[in-house]
Amino acid sequence: MTDRTKIQRLLTVEDVSKVYGDTGGKFWAVRHASLAVERGECVAIVGESGSGKTTLARMIMGLVEPSEGNVRFDGEDVAALSRRRQDRQRLAARMQMVFQDPRSSLDPTMRIDNIIAEPLVIFGWSAADIANRVVEVLDLVGLSQDYAQRLPAELSGGQRQRVGIARALSPRPDLLLLDEPVASLDVSMQGQILRLLVDIKEKTNIAVVVIAHDLGVVRAIADRTVVMYSGRIVEHGSTGQVFGEPIHPYTAALYWSASVAGERAMTGDVRRALANEPLPAPQRVTGCVFRTRCWRKIDRCNVEAVRVDRNAGQVAWCNVPLAPPIPLRVSA
Amino acid sequence: MTGQPIISVDGLSVTYRSGSSDVRAVQDIALQIMPGEALGIVGESGSGKSTVGLSLMQLLPRTAQVEGSITVDGVDMTAADRHAARVRGGVIGLVYQDALAALNPFRRVGPQIAEVMTHHLGYDQSKAARESIEALARVGISDAAERYSQYPHQFSGGMRQRAAIAMALAAKPKVLLADEPTTALDVTVQAQIVRLLREMRSAHNMAMIVISHDLHVIRETSDRIAVMYHGRIVETGATRDVLADPQHPYTRDLIRSAPTVESPVISFIPGTPPSPSTSFDGCSFEPRCSVGRGDTKCRTERPRLRVVPCHSASQAACHYPLCEASGRSNPPDTHHQPEGKVA
Numbered sequence: 001m002t003d004r005t006k007i008q009r010l011l012t013v014e015d016v017s018k019v020y021g022d023t024g025g026k027f028w029a030v031r032h033a034s035l036a037v038e039r040g041e042c043v044a045i046v047g048e049s050g051s052g053k054t055t056l057a058r059m060i061m062g063l064v065e066p067s068e069g070n071v072r073f074d075g076e077d078v079a080a081l082s083r084r085r086q087d088r089q090r091l092a093a094r095m096q097m098v099f100q101d102p103r104s105s106l107d108p109t110m111r112i113d114n115i116i117a118e119p120l121v122i123f124g125w126s127a128a129d130i131a132n133r134v135v136e137v138l139d140l141v142g143l144s145q146d147y148a149q150r151l152p153a154e155l156s157g158g159q160r161q162r163v164g165i166a167r168a169l170s171p172r173p174d175l176l177l178l179d180e181p182v183a184s185l186d187v188s189m190q191g192q193i194l195r196l197l198v199d200i201k202e203k204t205n206i207a208v209v210v211i212a213h214d215l216g217v218v219r220a221i222a223d224r225t226v227v228m229y230s231g232r233i234v235e236h237g238s239t240g241q242v243f244g245e246p247i248h249p250y251t252a253a254l255y256w257s258a259s260v261a262g263e264r265a266m267t268g269d270v271r272r273a274l275a276n277e278p279l280p281a282p283q284r285v286t287g288c289v290f291r292t293r294c295w296r297k298i299d300r301c302n303v304e305a306v307r308v309d310r311n312a313g314q315v316a317w318c319n320v321p322l323a324p325p326i327p328l329r330v331s332a
Numbered sequence: 333m334t335g336q337p338i339i340s341v342d343g344l345s346v347t348y349r350s351g352s353s354d355v356r357a358v359q360d361i362a363l364q365i366m367p368g369e370a371l372g373i374v375g376e377s378g379s380g381k382s383t384v385g386l387s388l389m390q391l392l393p394r395t396a397q398v399e400g401s402i403t404v405d406g407v408d409m410t411a412a413d414r415h416a417a418r419v420r421g422g423v424i425g426l427v428y429q430d431a432l433a434a435l436n437p438f439r440r441v442g443p444q445i446a447e448v449m450t451h452h453l454g455y456d457q458s459k460a461a462r463e464s465i466e467a468l469a470r471v472g473i474s475d476a477a478e479r480y481s482q483y484p485h486q487f488s489g490g491m492r493q494r495a496a497i498a499m500a501l502a503a504k505p506k507v508l509l510a511d512e513p514t515t516a517l518d519v520t521v522q523a524q525i526v527r528l529l530r531e532m533r534s535a536h537n538m539a540m541i542v543i544s545h546d547l548h549v550i551r552e553t554s555d556r557i558a559v560m561y562h563g564r565i566v567e568t569g570a571t572r573d574v575l576a577d578p579q580h581p582y583t584r585d586l587i588r589s590a591p592t593v594e595s596p597v598i599s600f601i602p603g604t605p606p607s608p609s610t611s612f613d614g615c616s617f618e619p620r621c622s623v624g625r626g627d628t629k630c631r632t633e634r635p636r637l638r639v640v641p642c643h644s645a646s647q648a649a650c651h652y653p654l655c656e657a658s659g660r661s662n663p664p665d666t667h668h669q670p671e672g673k674v675a
Contacts, residue, residue, distance in 0.1 A: 048518035191600025219596035257523035
């Protein structure tokens with residue numbers, strides 16, 4: 001990486017950790033996570049429940065302060081900005097979040113136009129600018145202007161999620177973070193929101209971070225993917241590489257589990273290992289966090305997980321990395 | 333698979349009365365399940381799929397008005413409330429989406445399974461305890477004897493669903509009814525539970541009904557499929573045939589709607605599923621249909637579920653099944669990956 005590309009980076013997460021509890025019983029929700037997001041890029045954070053993906057997202061947004069490391073947004077330290085009300089508002093105008101459930105994240109008593117305008121009122125926009133912007137973002141998310149006067153209850157789930165996205169886009173943020181944006185929607189509706197996200201990214205050059213558990217969704221929209229397990233980033237790289245030629249056995253297991261051919265092709269060894277229980281939280285501080293469920297585990301995995309670099313920025317932490325050709329590889 | 337169906341449903345309609353409006357959740361459904369057969373019911377929220385499941389168990393709320401007949405193992409379920417308790421658990425074992433709802437959080441896991449055996453099979457305490465440890469081991473729980481006396485919170489999500497399946501199977505039911513059995517689970521665990529359901533079905537020689545919004549789960553667990561939309565079955569047939577060569581435009585578009593790791597293409601059905609309280613003279617999918625949208629026949633005449641003449645393998649409720657409509661169909665909106673992004 002040259003200095004020039006470093007300057008372009010909108011978001012950098014540098015070796016952040018979040019620990020809960022005191023010396024009596026420490027729980028590392030996230031440990032030593034690093035990633036970077038640039039303008040016009042969509043990065044997915046994939047993980048199962050308890051992987052730390054939500055905690056990492058909260059640290060990115062400045063809602064949770066990292067115990068170690070720091071998050072930088074356009075060069076400024078997010079945790080420091082979040083401590084002062086004025087700075088936090090300035091940050092919020094540039095970094096917006098869309099929540100999983102549009103039913104609980106929209107005030108049921110507020111009209112759609114007021115919901116979308118609310119951040120702009122807080123940021124001190126003029127009434128005329130606000131009115132114009134509401135018209136603009138409704139159009140951007142594909143809702144006709146008639147919806148401006150309605151209440152959330154009059155909208156379908158997909159339409160409500162459009163309102164959530166419109167509200168987040170209203171202050172023209174540079175970064176949009178979406179937590180499971182389609183998980184609560186019906187299958188036939190999910191594509192509408194995914195398409196909208198792709199369109200918005202192309203139209204506005206906004207940076208998008210998506211937290212998701214559905215690999216199909218991730219593969220359809222993300223340029224790069226970060227895979228988390230038990231608080232650690234175990235692999236990241238371009239989405240095509242991460243799922244096409246995974247380095248970490250956990251990434252491969254995720255991919256196989258989500259595909260018909262992969263599930264059939266898993267050997268008995270793989271299946272038996274995956275059925276094991278995850279590593280108990282107190283033991284997550286040393287070695288590889290996936291070792292109790294890994295079919296390739298060696299003694300060294302109890303102690304450490306070494307970094308593996310492949311071409312074009314694909315990185316994993318594993319002592320027994322999968323190497324191309326990947327066994328059981330599922331052709332796309 | 334010959335002889336008597338284990339479950340036979342005919343003309344089933346369920347209406348929930350809420351205030352002034354009636355919500356017609358299920359309308360005129362017929363189903364037959366033979367011993368040992370697996371049926372998958374797929375649909376989106378509000379399609380009526382869960383109501384069908386609840387009807388079989390007589391677990392509908394009192395506000396529900398049921399028409400039609402439901403026969404389970406020779407017992408007329410709509411007529412005989414007192415038989416329902418024997419059918420529940422005894423003839424049909426139930427697995428829910430949320431294993432925490434099936435297991436009592438204040439009681440140890442093993443005794444909850446043993447209780448099912450003492451109640452339905454008349455086992456004494458010690459036999460029931462021995463058998464439930466066996467049952468836990470059979471669903472893939474290691475250290476079953478130790479796990480027997482643990483509480484649900486000491487189990488991981490996947491293990492709890494395994495225990496819930498062991499409990500559903502405890503009375504050796506003839507049918508296992510699984511309503512969204514994998515929805516609350518992590519991806520790697522989902523695959524394990526799907527496999528376990530398949531293994532248990534063949535080991536116990538049971539019939540199975542799997543209700544899910546997830547076509548992947550249905551594909552992996554069922555012989556036959558019923559696709560529901562707005563309270564009705566719109567297509568049914570062998571799972572393999574229907575998923576490979578769907579005849580109802582809704583089925584085809586639903587299959588395309590879910591981006592998968594293997595085919596990460598964004599596709600969707602325009603509009604939204606109708607609310608169950610809306611009624612249609614014609615086909616309820618017409619406003620969203622790429623084939624029949626705006627067609628007078630589709631708008632005014634309700635299509636009946638029938639064998640598709642040009643495709644004898646499955647039945648569809650459509651005036652213009654896809655094998656006839658090849659010239660009429662517009663492809664749904666799709667968004668292909670930019671070049672080079674897919675490995």
